[in-house]
Amino acid sequence: MKNGRPEVVVITGATAGIGRAAVQEFARHGASIALLARDHERLEAARAEVEQLGGKAIAIPTDMADYAQVEAAAERVERELGPIDIWINDAMATILAPFDEIEPEDYRRVTDVTYHGFVWGTMAALKRMRPRDRGTIVQVGSALAYRSIPLQSPYCGAKHAMKGFTQSVRTELEHDKSKVHLVILDMPGVNTPQFDWCKTTLDHHPKPMGKYYQPEVAARAIYWAAHSRRAEVVVGMPSLLAIIGEKFIPHLLDRYLARTGFKGQQTQQPIPPDRPSNLWQPVPGPYSAHGAFDQGARRHSVELWASMNRTWLLADGLALGLFLRSRLRRDNARVRVSTSAS
Structure with a gap:
């Protein structure tokens, strides 16, 4: 609650994966939530879910790669729900393919959604938060912002860029003694629908690499980070090991990932010729928070618990x-x- 009213929260990428799990988490706490995503049907399904869980929501079809749409969405949020307290940047796109098999326009599209989408969201949020001198922006990042892996060069590059841009903006806020807070979450692999619909040139179905978690773990981290004053929150042992490994043994990691990173991101299941891709258009269907890899996904993170209770x-x-x-x-x-x- 803020001054006796429900928190106003904007969540991008709100209809599936980590974003959908975050919507559920904030709804349980009675927040008023603006849902930003492209798919109209899933937006309405997410809105209904928020109301069933005790929150309030508005659904705003938005392509985060388009600044004009993002700014218009922010304006509508404040007009219909009130001043934005928390803005969560989560929308993403990726391509699983060797670098030399990616078309330039596709590479740019991933960058526009996964990097520029965070820039536009942060810009729209700060435009409203800075004059009020309050608010929190949560950047849902990745351990891949520290340690890149093969077959995901557009996504890894975008996450590296997002981290650098956020640190720069944070120093400007510090200089101005602003009370607006920016926090980055370093996420591990998460069982989300991205592996069902990401564009790929691989022969076999993509999967999370190594140990991975259920999206509810990420959602709990997002909710906690939005109400703490941490600059960065590491979620999961794989993220911690990636950060430490990149600092001390980067060349060893290069050789290890060159040997394991290709097979480690594919199942034995061949990809059907009619596999959908959500890179340019949303993929219809009842996708929600979870992907196809519930078996083996971890439901708790000791590292997150330790960080929350340090x-x-x-x-x-x-x-x-x-x-x-x-x-x-x-x-x-x-x-x-x-x-x-x-």
Whole structure:
């Protein structure tokens, strides 16, 4: 609640995957949510879901690659729901293919959605938040902003760019002593419908690489990050290992991913010739938060829990350390007394 009214939250990419799970999470907390995505039918399905969960929603068909549409959506949100408290940039597109098999226009499209979409969303949000000197922008990023992998050069490049752009804007807000907050989430692989509809030149069905999580884990992280003052939140052990590995053993990772990254992102299932692609147009159908890989997807992240509770963990660790130090001193004193007596 903000000043006795429900929080006004904008979620891009709101009809499927992480965005849809975030919609559900905020709806359970009674938020007023603006749903931004391209598919009209799924927008209406998400809006109905919000109302069933106790929130309020408006559905705004929006292509995040088009700044004029994003700005018009932001204007409508404030007119119909009120001042925006939280803006969540999540919309994305990707292509799973070797770099030399990607057409230039397709590469640009991924960049326009996954990078420029975040820029336009941030621009529209700051235009309204800065004069009020309050608000939070959540950038749903990826561990791939630190450590790129094969077959996803457009997506990895866009996530690297998003991180750099966000850090630059954050320093400008710091310079102006603005209370508007920007936070980046470094996500691991997540079981979302992107693997069912992303454009690809591969022979076999794409899948998340390595250990991956259910979208509800990401949604909990988004909700928590939107109400904390962290600059960055790492979600999942794979993200943490990618960040650490890139810092200390980048060349080893190059060789490892060259050996495992191609097979590691494909199942044994051949791709049918009529496989849909959502790169330029939304793919119709009852897609929601989960993708096709429920089996094997993790439902909890110990690393996220530790990050959310680090203050208590540090306090408990300090208390334990002081207790052990006290015990050690007492034991040493007893030994000295015993030695003196003998």
